[in-house]
Amino acid sequence: MQSIKMVDLGLQYQKIKPEVDAGIQEVIDNTAFIKGPAVKNFQANLEKYLGVKHVIPCANGTDALQIALMGLGLQPGDEVITPSFTYVATAEVVALLHLKPVLVDVYPDSFMIDVDQLESVITPKTKAIVPVHLFGQCANMEAIMAIAKKHNLFVVEDTAQAIGAEFTFSDGSKAMAGTIGDIGCTSFFPSKNLGCYGDGGAMYTNDSALAAKLQMIANHGQSIQYQHDEIGVNSRLDTIQAAILDVKLKHLDEYSAARRKAADYYDDEFSKHSKITTPYRIPNSTHVFHQYTLKLDPSIDREALRNRLKEKGIPSMVYYPIPLHHQKAFLPFQKPGVAFPITETLVSCVISLPMHTELTEEQLSYITNNFLEIVDSM
Ligand SMILES: *Cc1c(COP(=O)(O)O)cnc(C)c1O
Helix, strand or coil, rough: CCCCCCCHHHHHHHHHHHHHHHHHHHHCCCCCCCHHHHHHHHHHHHHHHHHCEEEEECHHHHHHHHHHHHHCCCCCCCCCECCCCCHHHHHHHHCCCCCCCEECCEECCCCCCHHHHHHHHHCCCCEECCCHHHCCCCEEEEHHHHHHHHHHEEEEECCCCCCCCECCCCCCCEEECCCCCCCCEEEEECCCCCCCCCCCCEEEEHHHHHHHHHHHEEEECECCCCCCCCCCCCCCHHHHHHHHHHHHHHCCHHHHHHHHHHHHHHHHHHHCCEEEECCCCCEEEEECCCCCCEECCCCCCHHHHHHHHHCCCCCCCCCCCCCCCHCCHCCCCCCCCCHHHHHHHHHHEEEECCCCHHHHHHHHHHHHHHHHHHHHHC
């Protein structure tokens, strides 16, 4: 049996090596390192895949979130709502721009921002909501868009973990994650569902004026060469990364299906166990399983379990062990008396198992058998 990794990018590469190598070689042969044709091609192909008018590539997912907030013209002190259970980047860029991150707790089953608590934190200073499509499915975008409309707020979707997931509205219409709010922001970090071989990211929008502004900010606030209309940043997707992504985009649906198949296998093995809660699947979103994240019964010592898994050659991770509101950098933003009880329980009971496109039945069976045996012995 091949050794088990959290994410196995080597095996995935072997299957697309000729195409990827040719794409990289072409960029080098043409010395088209910056703004080469592969960037435009990938941009157009991703627009088509997502059914969105504009994709604006940039250097990474964190930049995408930062540029998105800059593009909306928010002013220092404006409040931006994010979930309390997410990767730091979501709230970090808010604070970096001197905006105020306002956290909202998440649902205990789906881990998504609790829409019923959203309105209670809205103030006259609130300008935007940044929902996170965590672990591979969509937050409740229908309810979020309705609240945003009612209070005249922008919506910036953090879709770094959910590229390819699709949301179904109650009228039956469908839209891809990231194409519903004003701007969607994604990451092409190697381990993401559509990952390159370095850093990369993109913003999506259906608003052409906003797209032009985001493009300009990502390029030193420059509209025409050497004419700078606003303070911007330097955030580009390398041509080599775009060439790789253009190859991998063709396989994205197949990759999502492979992840779902692995998740189905895990679910079948774990769902009947009283001490394990398998990932909740939101009815109006497809799940692309960026992570396969279980909840453990409080009686299980998670660190001991992880150590015993490690002894068996089974890696595991905890996404995320420390919630934003306990991070030193975010302490200045905490309001006294505000608690996030669901996030608090999740950080102590979640565990993520190996999830990637190359997991074999042999590996899945080895993982699940050992996992169950260890849990039963605890
Ligand atoms: C990965 C990730 C990001 C940041 O992406 P980078 O490309 O690493 O900057 C932002 N938000 C979430 C939820 C992520 O998982």
